[in-house]
Amino acid sequence: MLLGDVIDYGARQFPDSDALLFEGSTTTYTQLRRRAGRLAAALSTMAGPGDRVAVLAENRPEFVEAYYGVPMAGMALTFINYRLHPEEIAYILVDSGARVLITEPRYLVPMLELRDRLPELATVICTEDGEPVAGDLGYEQALAQAPPDEPPRGSEDDLAWLIYTSGTTGRPKGAMLTHRNLLTSLTSWMIESAPGIGDTCLMPFPLCHVSGYGVLGYALRGSTLVLRRSFDPEDFLACVERHRVSHTPLAPTMLSMVLAHPAADRYDTSSLQVIAYGGSSMPVEILRRGMARFPSARFNQGFGMTELGGNVLFLDGPTHERAAESAPELLGAAGRPMPLAVVRVVDDAMADVAVGEVGEIVVRGDQVTAGYWRNEQATAEVFAGGWFHTGDMGTVDGEGFVSVVDRKKDMIVTGGENVYSREVEEVLYRHPGVAEVAVVGLPDEKWGENVCAVVVAATDAPPLPEELTELCSRHLASYKKPKVYRFIAELPKNASGKILKRQLREAAQPAAAGNRTTPRTVIT
């Protein structure tokens, strides 16, 4: 089955149901299907099967149309994070060799300026937002001019989505996702956590992030997606109230922001039935506060990666409830394997670790990427031993719950000891003066690395480092306690809310040039 079949299903089963609500405009499933088909037909005049079509835009209906329409043309939808610097975007456009770029007015000019460096890029389509048509042609114009016939059906193993992931080192890599990868991920997700038929849902993640695949699930349920350009905590609350949203995904940092927002209690959010979080580890404190703030909602978690086309571990609603009542350690778990994924936690010899021991989370199944675009070396590295290596360190308990201990690359090695940054963060979160914290390793001649905590204070009176040290010594072995505390107004994050530890590491170097953050550094 192909991505086009998903929207076909939606249009057949729920022809007159609203698929998208966006800034006052409405698109039914029938209309969405038709427009995706028009887009496919239009693209077939500009590029051929196997070509890449990039999208550079915030969330808007045309992006959802492209989710389906580009793969329906046998082409690969290339996701570009709109928050990247033009140089980074240029890198992705060159690396992917995109032949067509679909963008919106806000991002058009920088793209046109790059054109000379992009010989493969033949056509730039710009959405028409009541402004004069720019680029080579307007989006509506392209649809209107499209030939009547849709392109022929492709195959499950054709590349459908090409999503560039920000690496912690080196350049971004394009994770290749076929129709088969995405349909497998979608099926697995639908078995675990489908919205009810006709529910109203949100998609707070940027569509240029793999989490957008949840939108495909909405089509299988005739759900209405209230689409917003980007995430804003108060806007989120207002939408939930206004549209009686019942089902929403959410990143942990988005939840923090909503909870911290002064207007949080002014909105009626009782319509929420399911909050499906994921994207990065959820601090237990934040989850607790979230469960208390949204008592009507069931929380569930999906653990996944771009390379997995979605999620492979699931922590369901009942487990959250059990955890809140009597098994708090489960609140920090990532979950149990989903139906169509095979997940193991292994040591360096690829043997399963014993219960409670730390190993790397590896995955196999039809949803796993075939590899990185034109990067055999990176692909070979990540598939050592025949399994996909997530780069996440974890443990598994006696019931099969996998917990993520740290990103392999975020693990700190100090004085020969492994320190899992997440473990330290969880302790620091317990201090009411800590709104957000990221723990990173700083190079040290003597110790290899020092543990450094970068804190965003909850109020104008930030906690004293001594208090934090004292808190840590009550819960952590001595070598795990941060040696350095820095206080910062805001943690750097990517578009999906993930904290960018690499940037923190770079910024925290005392001798770093161009260091614009002015943290207060306190060394204990």
Added chain:
Amino acid sequence: MKISDLLQFSASREPGATALVFDDRQLSYQQLYEQVCRLANGLRRIAEPGDRVAILSENCIEYVLAYYGVPLAGMGLVFLNYRLSAREVADILDDSRPTVLITEQAYLETSRTASAGVESIHTMVCVDGSDGGAAGTVPFASLFEGSPTTEPDTSDESLAWLLYTSGTTGKAKGAALSHRNVTTAVCNSAISWDSSEPGPVRSLFPWPLCHIAGYAVLVSHLQAQTLVLMRRYDPEAFLALVQDKRITSITGAPTMLAMLLRHPAIDRYDTSSITRIGYGSAPMPAQVLREAMQRFPSAGFQTGFGMTELGGNVMIHSMADHVAAAQGRTELLESIGKPMALSAVRIVDDDGNDVARNEVGELVVRGEQVLTHYWNRPDATEEALRDGWLHTGDMARCDDAGYFYIVDRKKDMVLSGGENVYSREVEEVLHQHSAVGAAAVVGQPDELWGELVVAVVEPRAGEEPAERDIIEFCTGRLARYKCPRRVMLVDELPRNTVGKVLKRELRAQLGAGAAPAPTPAAPSVDSGSAQS
């Protein structure tokens, strides 16, 4: 993904939940999974991966164990219809060449007779009977002794299930279903079926497990539901179980449902727990739907369409559609619904091109649940699987709203005087006659007309309709060329285990018994000149 992975998934999530209930026995998910592993390991001691293991038995827990355990051993489970004669069973055994035959006391005789000439079978396993079983058989329980509860190493690419489907001529064909075929069918139903039940689901399953309808057991298990299995359907036992187990989900054929509604015992049992009623095999008469909706006010209704070759269903006719049907759009009840999420379905002409809306063509299906091949029948495989699409042999049309309707089996179409006559269309008219209990329309070979339209009628109890009356009844309601030229009255129409009329048997009877009918002077049925 292996078939047993569907069970293992639920065992890892809800190990203590009740998976299966049969008489006074029940198994939790963990127990069921462990038994399945032990069975697979036990089978490995007596047979090899790649072998077939056949089963001839009525419903029992062991059958469900075999559903998962035989494929987990890397062997293909051959489903044998317990209503077949020894000769027919022998034909299937001869074709599938299993090495092991699992049976029960009640079918021991048939098993022995049928396997007499089948050299491949070296072991017969008996699921019941006193210790030691019957002479020459191995007790099923012995396969479990000393067998580990961990999975043997098995590929998911081997043959998993082999089910024989009746052909129109000659021998039945074995539909070879891989692990992928079956697991895809299960996932397709799991994500496409209405699952709006608020609490735990408890399903009642009275249907023969030797039929592809049994895939529903896997769908229930993937979703960690409780399945209550009956050995055989019996209306009062069915109602008692609905009450005792607080059954939430039932399935049946419309005639069965109609009879249940009229059963004297129905008012003695509390059936208020039912929230989902699935049905199949035939369309639901509007009147029966209305009565059922009244009798089971909390229930939603759902149907679909599937085939053995598809490992399950590919079409779904939703609960919402049934509400619309009950509110006046009764024509919707004739529909099989729309394609499910993981199946691609088209209606094509003889050249494989899509027909226009409302035009009749052949239903073709594509998807990973479509069978890989017919066992030992490259000819049948080539004929049925073309350009990646399974040609179902069902004639269908799709209306402007996208609803599909089965018009006829291609093989059941009667070609008379150059005209296609859809037997189902004629049957629907016959069913409106007050004296007709059930009717089947088939073609009888004829030199002049090619085929004659013949109606085989099972009269209502106590009725003895005249052939001429029946024919006259039709002429007012059907085009002349569609009306039956002959009517045969029978006590009972031949049917299979799920109630479908076996038209090939009728054709065989008509073909064998009758000499070509003398040509009437004028092909006018009004004059009642049809031969009997």
